Amino acid sequence: xxxxxxxxxxxxxxxxxxxxxxxxxxxxxxxxxxxxxxxxxxxxxxxxxxxxxxxxxxxxxxxxxxxxxxxxxxxxxxxxxxxxxxxxxxxxxxxxxxxxxxxxxxxxxxxxxxxxxxxxxxxxxxxxxxxxxxxxxxxxxxxxxxxxxxxxxxxxxxxxxxxxxxxxxxxxxxxxxxxxxxxxxxxxxxxxxxxxxxxxxxxxxxxxxxxxxxxxxxxxxxxxxxxxxxxxxxxxxxxxxxxxxxxxxxxxxxxxxxxxxxxxxxxxxxxxxxxxxxxxxxxxxxxxxxxxxxxxxxxxxxxxxxxxxxxxxxxxxxxxxxxxxxxxxxxxxxxxxxxxxxxxxxxxxxxxxxxxxxxxxxxxxxxxxxxxxxxxxxxxxxxxx
Amino acid sequence: xxxxxxxxxxxxxxxxxxxxxxxxxxxxxxxxxxxxxxxxxxxxxxxxxxxxxxxxxxxxxxxxxxxxxxxxxxxxxxxxxxxxxxxxxxxxxxxxxxxxxxxxxxxxxxxxxxxxxxxxxxxxxxxxxxxxxxxxxxxxxxxxxxxxxxxxxxxxxxxxxxxxxxxxxxxxxxxxxxxxxxxxxxxxxxxxxxxxxxxxxxxxxxxxxxxxxxxxxxxxxxxxxxxxxxxxxxxxxxxxxxxxxxxxxxxxxxxxxxxxxxxxxxxxxxxxxxxxxxxxxxxxxxxxxxxxxxxxxxxxxxxxxxxxxxxxxxx
Numbered sequence: 278x279x280x281x282x283x284x285x286x287x288x289x290x291x292x293x294x295x296x297x298x299x300x301x302x303x304x305x306x307x308x309x310x311x312x313x314x315x316x317x318x319x320x321x322x323x324x325x326x327x328x329x330x331x332x333x334x335x336x337x338x339x340x341x342x343x344x345x346x347x348x349x350x351x352x353x354x355x356x357x358x359x360x361x362x363x364x365x366x367x368x369x370x371x372x373x374x375x376x377x378x379x380x381x382x383x384x385x386x387x388x389x390x391x392x393x394x395x396x397x398x399x400x401x402x403x404x405x406x407x408x409x410x411x412x413x414x415x416x417x418x419x420x421x422x423x424x425x426x427x428x429x430x431x432x433x434x435x436x437x438x439x440x441x442x443x444x445x446x447x448x449x450x451x452x453x454x455x456x457x458x459x460x461x462x463x464x465x466x467x468x469x470x471x472x473x474x475x476x477x478x479x480x481x482x483x484x485x486x487x488x489x490x491x492x493x494x495x496x497x498x499x500x501x502x503x504x505x506x507x508x509x510x511x512x513x514x515x516x517x518x519x520x521x522x523x524x525x526x527x528x529x530x531x532x533x534x535x536x537x538x539x540x541x542x543x544x545x546x547x548x549x550x551x552x553x554x555x556x557x558x559x560x561x562x563x564x565x566x567x568x569x570x571x572x573x574x575x576x577x578x579x580x581x582x583x584x585x586x587x588x589x590x591x592x593x594x595x596x597x598x599x600x601x602x603x604x605x606x607x608x609x610x611x612x613x614x615x616x617x618x619x620x621x622x623x624x625x626x627x628x629x630x631x632x633x634x635x636x637x638x639x640x641x642x643x644x645x646x647x648x649x650x651x652x653x654x655x656x657x658x659x660x661x662x
Numbered sequence: 663x664x665x666x667x668x669x670x671x672x673x674x675x676x677x678x679x680x681x682x683x684x685x686x687x688x689x690x691x692x693x694x695x696x697x698x699x700x701x702x703x704x705x706x707x708x709x710x711x712x713x714x715x716x717x718x719x720x721x722x723x724x725x726x727x728x729x730x731x732x733x734x735x736x737x738x739x740x741x742x743x744x745x746x747x748x749x750x751x752x753x754x755x756x757x758x759x760x761x762x763x764x765x766x767x768x769x770x771x772x773x774x775x776x777x778x779x780x781x782x783x784x785x786x787x788x789x790x791x792x793x794x795x796x797x798x799x800x801x802x803x804x805x806x807x808x809x810x811x812x813x814x815x816x817x818x819x820x821x822x823x824x825x826x827x828x829x830x831x832x833x834x835x836x837x838x839x840x841x842x843x844x845x846x847x848x849x850x851x852x853x854x855x856x857x858x859x860x861x862x863x864x865x866x867x868x869x870x871x872x873x874x875x876x877x878x879x880x881x882x883x884x885x886x887x888x889x890x891x892x893x894x895x896x897x898x899x900x901x902x903x904x905x906x907x908x909x910x911x912x913x914x915x916x917x918x919x920x921x922x923x924x925x926x927x928x929x930x931x932x933x934x935x936x937x938x939x940x941x942x943x944x945x946x947x948x949x950x951x952x953x954x955x956x957x958x959x960x961x962x963x964x965x966x967x968x969x970x971x972x973x974x975x976x977x
Contacts, residue, residue: 284663287663290665291665291668294665294690298686303682303685303686304678304682304686308677308678308682311677312672312677312678315668315672315677321971323970324922324970326922326923326925326926327922327925327926327966327969327970329926330925330926330929330930330962330966331963331966331967331970333930334959334962334963334966335959335963337955337959338955338956338959338960338963340955341952341953341955341956341959342952342956344947344952345949345952345953345956348947348948348949348952349949384970385966386963386967487664487692488665488690488692489664489665545692546692546695548695551697551700552700552703555700555703555704559707575715575718575719575721575722575723576715576718576719577715578711578712578714578715578718579711579712579715579716579719580715581708581711581715582707582708582709582710582711582712582713582714582715583708583712584708585704585705585707585708585711586704586705586708586709586712586765586768588704589701589704589705589708589764589765590705590764590765592697592701593701593763593764593765596697603694606692606693606694606695607695607696607697608694608695608696608697608698609696609697609698609701609764610696610698611696611698612689612694612696612698613689613696616696616698616699619699620699620702620816621816621871621875623706624816624817624819624820624875625816625820625874625875625878625879627817627820627821628820628823628824628827628875628879629824
């Protein structure tokens with residue numbers, strides 16, 4: 278049972294959409310204000326930046342508090358186990374208290390407490406398993422830790438609705454088959470089945486609710502499940518196998534899965550799924566040669582780049598020559614300012630990601646001594662021919 | 663209650679018009695779906711891959727192909743991309759100028775990357791500037807700044823800023839603690855120069871939408887350099903004093919201008935600097951260190967809650 282009312286969750290999501298419509302010019306300021314009056318909730322929220330800092334420092338305080346308790350009372354390994362469980366319970370209780378008492382929603386503090394509770398529960402489970410099964414293999418402790426973390430994260434998701442808790446739960450569950458020393462095909466198949474089931478469930482709920490709560494959460498869960506399924510089966514990325522029947526089955530699957538996902542995303546106009554499936558298609562193309570055991574040629578990136586640019590331009594032209602710049606509901610025009618903000622962020626982030634090493638060099642001999650740094654930028658002028 | 667039901671309710675109550683309802687509900691129902699971001703993403707990856715591939719081909723085959731063929735090919739591509747940009751661009755304006763088409767920004771970006779590639783090749787083969795080869799970085803940075811402002815292109819602006827950082831000897835993706843003593847003043851100078859330049863252009867009303875890019879980069883580079891100075895035991899206390907002053911300024915300005923990323927920079931970098939000084943020589947799992955972390959952490963959380971309640975309510 279969630280600690281937030283569904284109607285509040287819906288209103289908060291709708292508030293965000295109203296802000297976006299107002300920014301994009303679909304609503305004027307007065308209309309947005311009137312609508313926001315209608316969508317008012319009695320929950321305290323904050324800016325995402327402040328939320329991140331509150332999360333970070335609450336984790337710091339929690340960790341330091343537990344550390345101080347252990348150091349002050351000179352706790353040994355035997356006492357560590359109950360300490361972890363008691364701390365987990367206290368963290369969870371505090372998270373509940375903060376939400377109920379202060380009516381906070383995604384405020385950082387309560388999120389950090391809930392996250393710490395899950396981590397402490399997992400550490401406690403590992404410590405208990407080490408204690409009762411001293412002769413057991415290392416994998417058993419991992420299984421205990423991952424299971425506890427998965428259960429804890431699922432509880433946090435159901436109670437507080439943090440989508441990253443659901444994602445953590447899925448990842449922990451997916452890591453379990455790797456602890457059983459199974460053969461590669463068995464291990465990968467088990468993980469694939471788990472991701473596939475998760476994807477199917479999340480997808481059905483996503484289709485049911487669309488962008489409305491909780492459809493938005495399920496949109497992210499389905500994307501993580503698809504990414505996990507893809508990475509699990511693309512053996513050129515996540516394994517060293519290069520032959521065998523299973524290897525060639527995965528070769529077929531890494532082509533089929535992204536294409537099916539792309540078709541589904543286009544049919545339902547589902548953005549998270551669309552972006553994920555495009556990324557998967559690109560990775561499949563990039564890993565194709567190594568899958569086939571062929572060596573990469575220097576002109577491969579040129580061909581890849583030209584194909585990508587050509588596809589983008591052709592789609593854009595195909596859409597733009599129709600009367601309204603639209604075909605089957607798709608348009609290449611920017612409808613919401615969120616797209617521009619995303620591109621702005623991407624543009625700023627490229628300062629640290631500018632293509633550099635490996636393309637060329639005219640800075641092989643830095644003139645300023647003892648920089649211990651090197652250079653950036655120059656349109657990639659810092660490698661060597 | 664779904665968003666569509668709410669929209670209908672607002673229309674019935676006269677809050678929004680029928681036209682607004684139609685326009686918004688089409689987007690909500692996804693009857694109108696933009697792939698603007700996806701197309702931009704494909705073009706960006708495509709250009710990076712293309713230029714990377716050209717670099718790889720040159721690296722592999724320059725002995726067989728010869729300097730003349732490589733330089734003239736690159737020059738031809740460069741000419742074509744800039745010719746396209748100068749003939750298709752909209753007139754210059756100090757305000758935001760939309761690109762004439764989707765591919766335009768990426769043709770310009772590819773052209774700028776080709777400039778870097780061509781300069782790099784020429785210098786690497788002929789060493790025209792000898793020991794002053796870093797002047798190429800300064801020259802290309804100035805060129806990129808000019809092009810970024812002429813064509814209103816943030817990708818090229820980022821390229822200009824990272825080229826300028828390169829001329830100062832700063833690598834923006836580098837761990838701050840690796841900033842050597844001789845690099846620090848350059849990094850701080852770079853940060854101040856970039857912030858000053860951004861502020862100056864903002865005051866002059868030229869491409870105000872670029873200002874935040876300048877300030878984010880300037881703040882991070884300066885903070886990282888100051889933190890590395892605080893971390894260095896041989897460095898002067900001035901770094902610590904400057905870090906505190908800079909952190910306070912970032913927090914105050916960030917709150918005043920409602921730019922909370924700068925509040926975060928000031929808080930986190932300031933906290934790291936103070937903690938380095940306070941915990942210097944202290945074992946991290948000692949009672950003193952842990953008590954400090956708890957007390958200081960609580961203070962930061964209280965301060966952040968105060969800021970959040972007063973100013974940072976908007977999501």
